[in-house]
Amino acid sequence: MPAQIAPCPAPASPSASPCSLIDLFGRRITYLRLSVTDRCDLRCVYCMAEDMTFLPRNEVLSIEELDRLATAFIRQGVTKLRLTGGEPLVRRGIMDLVASLSRHLASGALKELTLTTNGTQLARHADDLARLGVRRVNVSLDTLDPDTFRRVTRRGSLPVVMDGIRAALAAGLTVKLNVVALADSTPNEVVKLIEFAHRHGMDITFIETMPLGDVGVDRIDQYLPLDRLRALIEQHFSLVDTLDRTGGPARYARVAETGGRIGFITPLSHSFCESCNRIRVSATGVLYTCLGQENAVDLKTCLRTGGEAAMTEAIAEAIRAKPRGHDFVITRGGAPALSRHMSALGG
Numbered sequence: 001m002p003a004q005i006a007p008c009p010a011p012a013s014p015s016a017s018p019c020s021l022i023d024l025f026g027r028r029i030t031y032l033r034l035s036v037t038d039r040c041d042l043r044c045v046y047c048m049a050e051d052m053t054f055l056p057r058n059e060v061l062s063i064e065e066l067d068r069l070a071t072a073f074i075r076q077g078v079t080k081l082r083l084t085g086g087e088p089l090v091r092r093g094i095m096d097l098v099a100s101l102s103r104h105l106a107s108g109a110l111k112e113l114t115l116t117t118n119g120t121q122l123a124r125h126a127d128d129l130a131r132l133g134v135r136r137v138n139v140s141l142d143t144l145d146p147d148t149f150r151r152v153t154r155r156g157s158l159p160v161v162m163d164g165i166r167a168a169l170a171a172g173l174t175v176k177l178n179v180v181a182l183a184d185s186t187p188n189e190v191v192k193l194i195e196f197a198h199r200h201g202m203d204i205t206f207i208e209t210m211p212l213g214d215v216g217v218d219r220i221d222q223y224l225p226l227d228r229l230r231a232l233i234e235q236h237f238s239l240v241d242t243l244d245r246t247g248g249p250a251r252y253a254r255v256a257e258t259g260g261r262i263g264f265i266t267p268l269s270h271s272f273c274e275s276c277n278r279i280r281v282s283a284t285g286v287l288y289t290c291l292g293q294e295n296a297v298d299l300k301t302c303l304r305t306g307g308e309a310a311m312t313e314a315i316a317e318a319i320r321a322k323p324r325g326h327d328f329v330i331t332r333g334g335a336p337a338l339s340r341h342m343s344a345l346g347g
Contacts (some may be wrong), residue, residue: 005243005286005296006082021077021315023289023322031080031278032073036066036094040087042118042155044142046180046209046222050154060283063093065303069281072311074104079111086283098132114177116140120156122164126171136174136261138205139165144192148185171199176203176263178248181224190229191236199262205250205263226264233262249276267323279319287315289322 019215021029029211039054040047061069070081081101088094104110115129129137141161143149149158168175177197179186184301186193186206233239238256245252250263255263280288285300297318302311 005298007019021073021321025322026277027322028077029080029277029279029319029322031082032070032078033082033084033278033280034070035084035086035281035283036061036065036088036097037086039090039336040085040118041090041120042087042156044180045152045154046116046182047190055166055284061285061300061303063097063100064283065300067313069285069299070101071104072308072315073279074109076312076315079109080170081110081113083113083115084280087118087120089117089125095125095132098129098134099294102133112136114138117163117164118153118156119164119297123160123167125162126167126173129168130171130173134173136176137168138176138178139168140178140180141165141193142179142182143185143189144187144196145185148189152182152185165200165202174202175200176205179204179206179305180209181206181226181229182209182222183224184222186224186229187232190233194233194237194255194260194262195258198255198258201260201347203246203252203261203263205265207265226266230264230326249278276322280281287318289318295323 023029042048043050043052064314070078074081081104083094083098085091091097098113101110101113105113113134114136115134117140119139119141121136122139139153139161142152144158146158149156165175177193179193190206194204206226208224208226230239237258239253239262240256240260242254243251244261246263250265252261252263276290280291281299282288284301285298287299289295289298297314299311299314301312305344306314
């Protein structure tokens, strides 16, 4: 089903005050995931098709527009901003954007500026990210086996990503590993992945694959419910559930043997929609209030023609229309729940 993108509304009164970002279900929206590009230098089997057609560059927001858009959300109460992609560090000018957004950290309006990356460009950017106020990064790492890494990413080099992780840790960044749980590989490596993460002081989070976009394989062959993975983990480790939260959907358990944490993100087996505090904006300036729904609001037009008042009203309308939850289902041979690829919004 194609996205239903609402147009930019007529500008509100110049004297209108910013609206508090609370939806009709009483959820306060404080977390913006901002995609800076749909492009990526990998082609992970759960995220993208092998032959992708990317957006024309003139459809993507400029660095200045991304800054203005993020600032509009921060003024209305967003306190956590995550830059995503695609792969955000392949975006030309990305460090200029980070440098500009860091002013909101200095003012105290923004509590955290972070990003999710595949790690391929992290070695050359880690020091600058730390210097500009980024304190944490999430790195996608689904395997420690070079051959499996090559197969899952369709083109990546595991040593390059490992160099990026080492550079991030050396720069003083807190690193969390994100692992998409895949039925054919994760069970064989889950113990090694946990031991590797905790040996280096990193949290690790396992994520159920989501039915977004045609990736050329049957999703049911990839899908591994995290209940099943947790049972396997508990054959090797003692897990103690915690109330820890890092601003996202992960539920954490601590491993008694290592002292480290494991996160579980379960969009399919155990929905967490009732506590959702997140919204997402694509690199083209389209606001999605739910990863698993297609209704959306065009903010690019507001940016370019409507001014700040129109932007404020558009964001407020979108938050009021935020759905209760997603409709993700994975079935044998079934079409993806949405045609939009994961890379369009960074998950």
